[in-house]
Amino acid sequence: MSVAVETTTKSFVLLPLGRRRVAFAAESVIELTALDRLQNFPHRTPWISGVLVRRNRVVPVYNISELFGEEAFFASRFYLIAEWQERGVRDWCAIPVAGECELASAELSRPPDGQASSQLPFVIGSIPVNGEEIDVVDLTKLIQARRAAPASLRAESAR
Amino acid sequence: MKIAPSESRPGRRASRSEPVILFSISGQTFAINANAIQEIRTTDSISAAAAEVSVPQIPKVRHRLRRGRTAFHVVNASVHFGLPASRPAQVVVLRNYRIAVLVDSIDRMETMKLLMALPPGFCGPERAWYRGMTLISENIVPVVNPAGFLTEPELAQLDAAATQAAETESLADPGGAVPMPMERRE
Numbered sequence: 001m002s003v004a005v006e007t008t009t010k011s012f013v014l015l016p017l018g019r020r021r022v023a024f025a026a027e028s029v030i031e032l033t034a035l036d037r038l039q040n041f042p043h044r045t046p047w048i049s050g051v052l053v054r055r056n057r058v059v060p061v062y063n064i065s066e067l068f069g070e071e072a073f074f075a076s077r078f079y080l081i082a083e084w085q086e087r088g089v090r091d092w093c094a095i096p097v098a099g100e101c102e103l104a105s106a107e108l109s110r111p112p113d114g115q116a117s118s119q120l121p122f123v124i125g126s127i128p129v130n131g132e133e134i135d136v137v138d139l140t141k142l143i144q145a146r147r148a149a150p151a152s153l154r155a156e157s158a159r
Numbered sequence: 160m161k162i163a164p165s166e167s168r169p170g171r172r173a174s175r176s177e178p179v180i181l182f183s184i185s186g187q188t189f190a191i192n193a194n195a196i197q198e199i200r201t202t203d204s205i206s207a208a209a210a211e212v213s214v215p216q217i218p219k220v221r222h223r224l225r226r227g228r229t230a231f232h233v234v235n236a237s238v239h240f241g242l243p244a245s246r247p248a249q250v251v252v253l254r255n256y257r258i259a260v261l262v263d264s265i266d267r268m269e270t271m272k273l274l275m276a277l278p279p280g281f282c283g284p285e286r287a288w289y290r291g292m293t294l295i296s297e298n299i300v301p302v303v304n305p306a307g308f309l310t311e312p313e314l315a316q317l318d319a320a321a322t323q324a325a326e327t328e329s330l331a332d333p334g335g336a337v338p339m340p341m342e343r344r345e
Contacts, residue, residue, distance in 0.1 A: 039298065041189075041299065041301045042240035043283055043285035043288075044241070044283030044285060045280065051278075051292075057275070058278055058292055086279060091279050092278075143280060147282050
């Protein structure tokens, strides 16, 4: 007799980010696209470096160093277009990526209740990939965390 | 990876066509609903109708412009949008807002067929500055919100300063206000 076992294995997209890699749930990733023309207009949202037009929609490009507090060591080669949502409204954003992205299936290890993984509220857990523990980022929580941070902290983390 | 479902962008676009005026400030193009504009003049042609004002908390406004019975607060748009200093040559007088805007040039009139909402990731004052964005010749052009140039508290402050200045002027010079040049001082 066989017994059905519920697994929590999911697909994740791994992308290089500065010196490390992070993972996003594959279901939040729309596409990986070649560099496109970045357009800009005046605004004061520090983590947005411009906008792209993709599939007839305006997609903000999120500045890696502002968003994650990581330096971008290499010139970007692609944009990862991902979806996030807030109060039922979904939106796309583009994250510049330098280097290769990978698709991996793994089981998400969540931190015990009440504890934050990596002390970052937007890291919802980690996945093991080739012996490396890779932080899994919830894009919605990341954007909300940056938005909630006081301007002085945002400037500090960007330095 | 997946294609976003169609419900992911509910009510975020307005497709009714609308006449817009395209104008430039420091090399950046903006659009504004043509019906929101009362008149467009060169700075030279109306400098005689302008008086200097000084409200240190609102450095983007340095002049007040009288058109008929109405006084308009003149907003330097390059300061408002945080763009590099420019030499404005045109004044766009807005309808219904008691605001005039200094811009570098008027480019042309266009018909805007699509107004796209500002993506929710933007969370600064730009949410008040713009009604949204439109695509013109494959370029993204922000569509300004006429009410976004000055907030109600700023208007109240400017009105109070204008009243105070008028009282001072009438005491010092019963003949009237002294014309002021409108070019931005470097």
